[in-house]
Amino acid sequence: MAIKEKEASVSSAEWQVLRVVWANPETTSQGVYESLKDEYGWKLSTVKTLLHRLRDKGVIAVTQVGRVFHYIATVDELAFNEEQIRVLLLKSCRRKNGAILKRLISDERIALSKPDIEDLIETLKAQLPDAPDELGCNCIPGQCTCGLHHHREVS
Ligand SMILES: [Zn+2]
Known part of the structure; x- marks a missing residue:
């Protein structure tokens, strides 16, 4: 029986963004940008691209309040991290x-x-x-x- 990867795999960059979303539910692209810009030197547009990818992978959800988009994780942090390690061990x-x-x-x-x-x-x-x-x-x-x-x- 082939091993199925139940959870979406996320890149290292996407993972850093996801961590901010986990730590700050309802955060915005600006909020993620402020958290990561010094460490990674990313532009706001880069952060927005990463957020869009995470949304497309179904690991974060977006709600719009006025003109501002708010992001919340749809996967539990511990369970997600555990699943990534499990997938590796099952390989x-x-x-x-x-x-x-x-x-x-x-x-x-x-x-x-x-x-x-x-x-x-x-x-x-x-x-x-x-x-x-x-x-x-x-x-x-x-x-x-x-x-x-x-x-x-x-x-
Ligand atoms: Zn063997």
Whole structure:
């Protein structure tokens, strides 16, 4: 079964705009511009283009009050971010996801607090009793070197 990308994929530039919309519901193109112009050097027209793309992708909605357009996100921030990471992990062999996650949580740039770590430990402990001893490969033959693609399962 092919992996479906349920959520729209957004570019890095669109993502920066979307973050402002998440943080400032009902914001305007001017508001987004003010937030990002120093960091990215974008013109107002660039911000408007990015907002239009996000609207076309269905991740933000527009309401017009007088002559001013207001923008609000139609996707939940945490759920959206989670989905982007999930889509990436589902593109990898599931036998490699443990190693990828380990590298991610070991990355100093992905900072975790003590409560975050304790929460992750509890979550993993709860999964341990029911976890399989080994995972079958879910790859299309030719996309993976683990040699176990005959165990491919539909998930
Ligand atoms: Zn594989």
